[in-house]
Amino acid sequence: MSLMSSSPRPFFSMAGFRYGARAAAPAFPGFIMFAVAFGTAAAQKGLSLAEVIGLSAFLYAGASQMVGLEIWQKVWTPTTIFTIVTVTAVVNSRMILLGATLQPWLRNEPIARNALNLFLITEAGWLIGTRYYNEGGRDVGVLLGAGVILWIVWQIATIVGFFAGALVPEPKTFGLDLVMPIFFSIMLVPLWKGARPALPWLVAGLVSFITHALLPGYGYIVAGALAGVIAGMLIE
Template sequence: MSAEPNTPPAAGEAPITAAGMMLGLRKVSVLMPGIVVFAVAFGAAAAAKGLSLFETLLMSGFVYAGVAQLVSLELWRPEWTWGAIAGIAVVTATVNARMVLQGASLQPWFAKYSKTLNAFHLFFFTDANWLIGTRYRAEGGRDLGVLVGAGLALWLVWVIATGGGYMLGALVSDPRRYGIDLVMPIFFAAMIVPLWRGKRGMVPWVVAGLVALVTARLVDGYAFIIVGSLAGAITGAFRDDAA
């Protein structure tokens, strides 16, 4: 019998269990409605930009970076120059740079598994996985199946809904019209709150938020994401060293 999702796998047992994968699927299921709507919106936007269905599905399947995909469409050009390619690369790299910090925060957990296994599950690593994994590990969980199950489910839904959006066109091109764009922010807030560790942990959060807001005011684009994240991480590191 496989280990329970919230207990470390015993010696000789598989590091990923079916129970863990199902737990990850259940934890991420609350996000599915929002993911479907945003994937439909991306598919519709890709069709409007002139991408083929194959190209659209290929981007969702292999790039698999929802926010970065939507941002790249905003910068899409009918004719490409090397400067335009470099510009879109810098913007999407900035948007996705937060994943470096998120992955680093869970490195002590990931390091116990093989490089091949880590390479596989990190392909499906998203903000939702990180929040789910962070909370799950804080509660004593060790089964990497939680991340794999959540990631695979989200990826599959994202790709399928992208195709649906492409065929439906602009039917749901603006998720804000239905208020469904609030699903993911609410989910993130609900997952982060249990990680609260008292007033001492509030300082890095406040610093990250303020720096991100100021950066967004002063610098166009998405630099505020990485600047705010780094500010919070550095603040937290210095406070831990001073303790």
């Protein structure tokens, strides 16, 4: 069966897995720079190699990992634990929407493979998978292949960044603090479908910026997300 099958029924193949891994290659530079920046920042924050690997392997969410570093404490209290859990959940709540868009493709997949696919999903892997699906492809192996190779790249680059942390006394000198906003800005390019569908992006950005300027903490993340969703609903 062709990877671009006209059949509406999803299927899984190792050929699709290999295709997905190759299709993810253009995302490597952004992933590598992002993960290296995280590893460097984590090392300078005082995290051990085991803690850094654990965050990258099991949390595996670049934005949440970066935000988590800002809250990280050497001595933990119930309050700080609750704060980091809440912020991580809020930042990662965008994955609920990404997962929902994959439901028509994955709904008949085995539970174990679905769990792995959804654990490995990132914006880059989601873009690769949904573009392939929208073009008529139905091989779920494409999504899994992209997810697995990106996860491996993330782990390796995180470790490199950790050991590079001792060599980079001030990440801002090399612009590493800009990796996250640049990465997510670039991810918007394939999603561009005209000015009108992009209006919720503008609303979310403005509300986040204003909230961040007026209120302390991480409420701007929630405010921006809700504003964008409401704007999108009104436009539609």
